Amino acid sequence: MAEGPLSFAVEARDAHTMARAGTLSTKRGDIETPVYMPVGTQGALRNLSPAQVVEAGTQIILANTYHLALRPGESLIAKAGGIHTFSGYTLPILTDSGGFQVFSLPKAQVGPDGVTFRYEVDGRAVFLSPERSIEIQEALGADIAMVFDECIPYPCPHQRALEALERTTAWEERCKIHHRRADQALFGIVQGGVFPDLRKRSAREIVALDFDGYAIGGLSVGEGRQILSDVLDVTVPELPEDRPRYLMGVGLPEDLFEAVERGVDMFDCVIPTRHARGGIVYTFQGRLRIQNARYRRDMYPVDTTCGCYTCRLFSRAYLRHLYLIRESLGSTLAAIHNLHFFHELMRRMRQAIMDGTFREYKRAFLRTYLKQSPS
């Protein structure tokens, strides 16, 4: 691995849980784990400039293959010199495979070769396969590419989950064979729905293919925190100690603690930016809905203990004003704060792991956070 596009080292392990603190090294910089990856769906984080994203403490971002391949198209991005140059980011970037988006479309047709679907914007028919996904991701030039997997809905019967698992293993092998860029890491994805036997089997098959890292897919789709935790309990122990583990699409602070406690290193979710657009801001004392009338004359920052750009300069009353006049700067400032919050949360978890106090920190955080200052 040290010779490859990525290396991963576990720096510390919590004595009482499976939580671990690590460093993921890429040619674009080191990433301290556990890490939260904000999502720049179409080559931009909504309402944020790259400078603002970096200033908020972001170490790596995610971009969506599905969206970028369709608009503006990966050949244009390749012509620009890749996704980093095109979108103005010098941070490491991970691209998903497009699978999750494609399988979310109502009329996707799945065959052994791949998936045919209609692009929601202009209705044209598009085909996506393991080979095509890898081809696109190599053109985009992300630091970490993801295999193309079959995503199933929740709930999903055992038989259907099994078929998808088998197809996923076959597809991931094709991804691995087709992947050529030596400067790009490739992560496998474990599927298997909510079934312990299938998760174990999928993990073993995927690990046997030998990827640079392992993602756990198909969760955070409505199954709830208990099932999420149960699936992690059976899946993570199947994954090698020396590779990074990535829980896709998670998430909320409560879920992050459960997953970090079970040994997951990487996360991505749209909520810091999406919730910002809705006026929801995260603090260590709970979430606030900034449009609420109670903040009309509130001259405190969103979080009095926060050091982000938004909290250094602006009051809740000013943010509320921006939402009322529908000024996008409101979403920008809330997103800056939310990104900072999630990065700071991961940093504190990491420190607790180093200090051997992860469980205590989790308890203390949740006690304050779930008290929910009335928003």
Next chain:
Amino acid sequence: MAEGPLSFAVEARDAHTMARAGTLSTKRGDIETPVYMPVGTQGALRNLSPAQVVEAGTQIILANTYHLALRPGESLIAKAGGIHTFSGYTLPILTDSGGFQVFSLPKAQVGPDGVTFRYEVDGRAVFLSPERSIEIQEALGADIAMVFDECIPYPCPHQRALEALERTTAWEERCKIHHRRADQALFGIVQGGVFPDLRKRSAREIVALDFDGYAIGGLSVGEGRQILSDVLDVTVPELPEDRPRYLMGVGLPEDLFEAVERGVDMFDCVIPTRHARGGIVYTFQGRLRIQNARYRRDMYPVDTTCGCYTCRLFSRAYLRHLYLIRESLGSTLAAIHNLHFFHELMRRMRQAIMDGTFREYKRAFLRTYLKQSPS
């Protein structure tokens, strides 16, 4: 003046025109003139953080009394410590008087005391007068406040313009009497429509009231460049040499040259940010409409000679992509560039005045700018 809230010094005069380069000193910093003031209507420049506005080279911004008094209300802003603290700006701020907005409303009722109108957002009846405008502006705490004047439509008969002129002089005297904040400068406004006799008379009456600076109002309302220039020709010579001169609501590069040439020092306009929202970006080679299909694969920055954040990091193709996906970062990046363009334009005019080459610079600029690279 040196003891007051503002001082103004002319640093250089062009030998062949009335153009002048000066320094306007406020307690929040020195402003080099001629200067372009971007407009933050409701306590924010659209799509821009204060840090981005400053980084683009902005020296002073304008905020709208009408909008802020109605939402969130000047008492809230005063509670926050004033408009600077509330909106996160440490730059000097100028507030208009609300007159222009109020007289633009279809059902405004004008009497000798002031104007009654219905607030467009919630329909409530509001009264604005010289005294009330000053009261609001003192609560907002801008560095420079403007008198409350009567604005007339264009075209407007001589008799109507004369009546408005007389009312304006009376109102400005009431503003001057009512104004108490020693740390806030107050500018008078010359009216008189497009009539040379009225402009001269208004200028003399307003100058006799002795303000910290003098604005020329009621222009840039559809009269065209020739009439604008003619009005400046008769108005500016009536204004004292030792006070700053401000042409309200201008504007476009071509108009700025005409006005600077005639001795105007300060300008404000919404076009850098408003046009950015429409995808229009300004360059020294002309304006571009960034959504245009010709930029689809254009990997050059908006302006290859520009040093702004947008031009340092992003291509025309990327900006076009952001507009196509309706991502507000597109407006943000275009606004950053446009602000930088207008500030750089004023800086180059200033340098030309210092060098005694203003006319040559104007000719050279317009030759390139009006060639209009086909957008």
